[in-house]
Each structure stands twice: as structure tokens, then as C-alpha cells.
Amino acid sequence: MKKRTMSLLSLAILNFAYGQKDSINQKNIEEVVVTGQYIPQSINKSIYKVEVITSEQIKNMAVTTAAEVLNQNLNILVLNSRSSGNSQANIMGLSGEYTKILIDNIPVVSDEGMGNLVDLTKINVNNIERIEIVKGSMGVEYGNNAVAGVINIITKKNYGKKITANISLQEETVGKDYDLYKKGNGRHVQNLNLGYKINDNWQITADINHNDFQGYRGKQNGYKYFTEGNDGLRGYEWQPKDMTIANAAVRYSKNKTTLFYKINFLNEVINYRDPQVYPEYLGNGNQTFLADDVDYFTKRWLHQLNIQTQIGSRINYSGDFSYQVQERQSQDYQYDVPNRYVYTKDAKNTFYKSEVLYSRGMFSNFLNSEKFNFQIGYELDRTKGFADSTTFEDNNNPNGGDVNRVIFNYANFVSAEWKATDKLSFRPGIRLALSDKFDSQFNYSLTGKLSLNENSTLRGIFGSANRFPTYEELYSYFVDNNHDLRGNENLTPETGYSVGMFWDYQIPSSGGWKYNIGLSGLYLDVADRIENISLGGNTFTYLNIDNYKSLLFGGNLDVKKNNFSFNTGISYMGISQALNTGIIESSNDFNYYLEANAAINYKLSSSKTLFALYYKYTGKAKAFVYQPGPTVADPGQYVLGDVQDYSMMNFTVSQPLFNDHFEIALGVKNIFDVTTIKNTTLSAGAHNSAASNQNLFYGRSYFVRLNYNF
Secondary structure (H helix, E strand, O other), rough: OOOOHHHHHHHHHHHHHHHHHOOOOOEEEHEEEEEOOHHHHHOOOOOOOOOOEHHHHHHHHHOOOHHHHHHOOOOOOEEEOOOOOOOEEEOEEEEEHHEOOOOEEEEEEEEOEEEEEOOOHHHOOHHHEEEEEEOOHHHHOOOOOOOOEEEEEOOOOOOOOOOOEEEEEEEOOOOEOOOOOOOOOOOEEEEEEEEEOOOOOOEEEEEEEEEEOOOEEOOOOOOOOOOOOOOOEEEEEEOOEEEEEEEEEEEEEEEOOEEEEEEEEEEEEEEEOOOEEEEEEEEEEEEEEEEEEEEEEEEEEEEEEEEEEEOOOOEEEEEEEEEEEEEEEEEEEEEOOOEEEEEEEEOOEEEEEEEEEEEEEEOOOOOOOEEEEEEEEEEEEEEEEEEOOOOOOOOOOOOOOEEEEEEEEEEEEEEEEEEEOOEEEEEEEEEEEEEOOOOOOOEEEEEEEEEEEEEEEEEEHHHHEEEOOOHHHHHHEEOOOOOEEEEEOOOOEEEEEEEEEEEEEEOOOOOOEEEEOOOEEEEEEEEEEEEEEEEEOOOEEEEEEEEEEEEEEEEEEEEEEEEEEEEEEEEEEEEEEEEEEOOOOOOOOEEEEEEEEEEEEEOOOOOOOEEEEEEEEEEOEEEEEOOOOOOOOOEEEEEEEEEOOOEEEEEEEEEEEEOOOOOEEEEEOOOOOOOOOOOOOOOOOOOOOOOOOEEOOOOEEEEEHHHEEO
């Protein structure tokens, strides 16, 4: 049990060290990254290819969730659920189970894991300093489930001034729907950020964000609507969702020791309005009409403590400690639609709960050498998961019942960085992960960076990672007269690796123009993928039998001069996936599709008016999908389905006033009014035929934002 620590923890150390610097210094923030680094590095010096989205870019987008921010990035598709309101990041064609989501280097708790399957709408964008993205397998640095990549959200920790106060209000239409009143339409967002510097050693910060989404009716007619003919048009296409996120933090720093503690609280309520109504007879010839509605409640607490200090005269230590709880509840009730009141209401029921104890420690700077150094560290988490019998049943208990499981994971990791010459450096790394549930897992990495000249850099990266089975894959149990779907507690972690090459070139220029171009190639391979397979008849379970490969080629161009900037990128990605039902298997041919994006920002020198335009094109894609046979005896077949192409464009105009204390912004999102695209690759599994449409967004919306700095 020794081995394997590396840049992750060192990353954490320096991430926090850097995070304590003055967040007002935007220039340095744009130049420095921490994800995958031993110490904070400029993007040019980083041994990894790190993509950065700054707080200024986030502000210009006028977004309300982290999901909207990431959807602008190439090869990241954010999938939205109309019913739950959740959004998860899909990187290089792989779903949220394969992407590690971190906040300040600490993985975020979710219903079914730690750092994966995280709902991006539950992250307050007004508290984000920057987002750092690394694509490819990062198992050495970030552990389980970092197969497709890592998204590291760095929050604001220091406001610089003695007293800082910022308040913002944003009003936004939802499609064509909007009004300002309670029980009305639209999206209503309020945010408050506070900071107080007590003295040179102590500082406190706090913020709160309220995001009230009143739902999108679409083809439905809202919760008040009903007909005695029960036409199914009551309710919403996108369910109403009300969310409040609050943070409070205290920081102490003196000499070579820094302590940072943060607490985060989230409260979310989603209202499901059943499209169906039915008569309720009251006697004496009277009747009313009821609907079976459900409210869903999510509460999440995140506690985080970071310690940075120096041991002896040289060795640096950084320790992260976190306790996180997420609980989801539901409450069923009958709603009297004509009379508009709650007819009966059940008690709240907890159907999911996750509790996580997490710690990571890193030791670095052992040697007094500019040529060679190394880091060692540990990472552990204890995750206690609960799912009630309405969601999963314990298939080891013949009488059914709730599922309670505890999984403990521990890892050691180590890496070394060797600067062979002034222009060439290498970093090998290894991680040993131990678990009381799964066999020991090894991950490896080797990165190299070559400075061809002062303007040109070449990076080569190899990394591996594992994906642990989800709660559903392990413990699901759904058996009735027509179905028999059971989880498999004997599943093993999926194994994946990636190989990438990245070239960046700064074009020497004159006249104040700055040009940067980049080319990249990345190959990702995932073996032993978990697939829902047939055991004959209506009996299904999960087994490690699938394989997945993706091949990505991309390029980018960044141009900047004074108040003008233009950024664009293009990618061409192919996906090969050998799907398997246990009886038949699909072709493993590569199917390619194109993506492109562009961002233009221009500020008028005289008035400081900013114009920002963001565009993304997702090309037509093909993928194999299972098509069931007409009878149970027919094994069905795999057919090649299509995903329609589409374009997204947002435009914002913002104007500062009163010496930059006040700002007003106006804009339009989803200019092309995208709602639903044709997608014949969607399959509900072996029991159902493929769907033909995919809901992406709720159409064009308009917004106004008011921001005031005290």
C-alpha cells in the first residue's frame, strides 16, 4: 500500500495557495492555471493542456448556471433533463459517469457518486473565479471516474478591498413566457456577494444566489389547466425549479501557514405537475378533478477545510478535509385543479441520500533542485449511500427493502518531474487505489512538454483511469410481470486510457495584435464497459462487456488587440462503440461528426460599452442503437441512427455607469430558437423502441441584468 500520489494533491495545494491571491487581478488569473500542476503555472508553462473559462467570460455570457457556461465548449455536450431540471456534462461522447467535477479540487457529492453525475445547475456561477478543463484520462491526478476528463471549478476567495459588496438582479424570459409576479413565468435571479478584510491575517466572505425558474409550458398549458376530457395538456414541458445556494468562508494566513474553511448550502425544489387529471366524486352529485402532483426537494451541505503549511525548512504540506451530505426527498399530493388547492398531501419521503467523508494530503518540494523533484500524497473517501425501496430494492433480501451501502476507498499516488533540458520536461506518475468493495486499481500517466522555441510548445500526454459502477448498476431491482431488471454487485470497474498530442504556437506580431493557434489530437479507449444485457426473455442485468473508443482532432485560433478579441475552434470527432445485449453485438465502426465555436468581444473605448457574441455549431452525428424485435423471441438488431445538427448563438450588450459602480446588460440567448432536434439514436433500453426526438432547450429567451458594486 504505498505508491501513487502525484500532481493531484500538489495541484490542490497550489490551487488553494493561488486561490488566496487577489481575485481582482484578472490579468494574472487569466494567465495562471492550477489543474494538474505542481505549482500555479501560466498556461504556456503548464505540462497539461488546460482550457480556461474566466469569470469575465462567464459574466459576458450572462449565464445563470454552470451548465450554460460549459455548453459553449467544444466536445462538451451538456444534457438537460426536462423532468428533473438536472444538467450533466458529456465529454467526448461519454456521459456524466466518466467526468470528474471538482470545486476547488474537491470532488462534489451527487446522488450516485463522488465527483461524477454532478448536476451543473447546482453550482452558483456568480461565485466562480474560473473554470479549468482537462480532457482525457486523469486517473493518477484525480482518481476514480476521471476517464473522459476533469472540470475544476475555482471559486472566489478574496475580494481584495477592505469591504466588498456586490448585488445583481437578472430577469429572463423562458421562451416567450415572462412576468414578474409570484406564480408567474420566466426566470428570476438574485445574487449578493460580500467580503470583509478584518486585518492582514483574517478575511471573511459570503454570498447567496437565488434562481427561480418558473417552468416552461411549451405545448402544455400550465398547472391551472384542465378539461373533463383529460387531454393530457396540463403542466409543463420543463418543470418549475426554485434553487438557493449560499456560501460562507473564513481565511487565516500568517507566515507560512494558511487555513481556509468554507461551508456551502443548497436548497432546491422542483414541482412536477401531472398532465393527467381524473374525477373525484364528492357525493350529492358533486365532483371535482384531481391531479397526482409531486414536489422534489434537494438539500446539500458541503464543508471544506484546507491547511497549507511548511514542515521544517523545505517540505510543503497541503491537506484538504471535507464532509458532504446530499439528501433528496419527494412529497406526493393530490391537487384539486378547478378549485386550486391541495386536496391531500403525504409526508415527505427520502429516496436518496449520500454522506461523504473525504480527505486528501500532499507533500512536495523535497529536493533543492530545479531539475528534479517529486510529490507524494494520499486520498481517501468514505461514501455512505441510501436509496429507498421505491427507487432500488436490496436484491439480496427476498422481501425487498431499502438499500444501504458504505464504500471506502483509499489511494496513494506519487509523481516526479524531471527537466531534462531547459526545453524538455517529463512527468511520470502512478496511483494505487484500494477499496473494500472492488479489487485494487492501478493507474499510470506520463506527460512530456517540449518547447520548440519561445513561441511554440508541444505536449504529449498518456493517462489511464477507472470508472466505478454506479448505484443503479450495482443495486437496481425492478421485477414485475413484464420486467426483470437486476443490478449486479459483482461488477468490476471499467478501465480506460487516453493518448494525446497538443501543439500551441504564438505568432510573433506587431501593431498590438496577438495571435495564438493550436492543434490537438486525442484518442480515448474504454474497456469492460458496463452494459444492460439480456439473459433471455424479459430478464436483464448489467455486465462488463462493452467497448468504447473516440478519436478527436481539433484546432483553435485566438486573436486579440486592445478591446477586441476573437476566439474560434473546430473539432472532428469519431466514436466507435461495440454495443452488446448479450445475444447480438453492434458494429464497431467509427462515426464522425463536426463541431465549431466562436466568441467575439468588443468594447467601445469612449463609453466602455461591451458587445459579446457566442456561437456553437454541433454537426450531424450517427450512432448505433438497439432496436427490439417484434416478439420476445426475436433478439432484435442494431441500426444506425441519426442526430440532427444544430446551432446555438447568444448575444449580450453591457454598459457600465457611475464610474463602473453600476452596470446594465441586455441580451438574447438561443437566437436560432432551438428546442427539439431529431435523434433516432435514443433508446430506452431493451424493453422500448428508440425515441425520435431529443429535447435540448426551451427556445429563444431575452434577459436584462442589473449589477451594482458598492
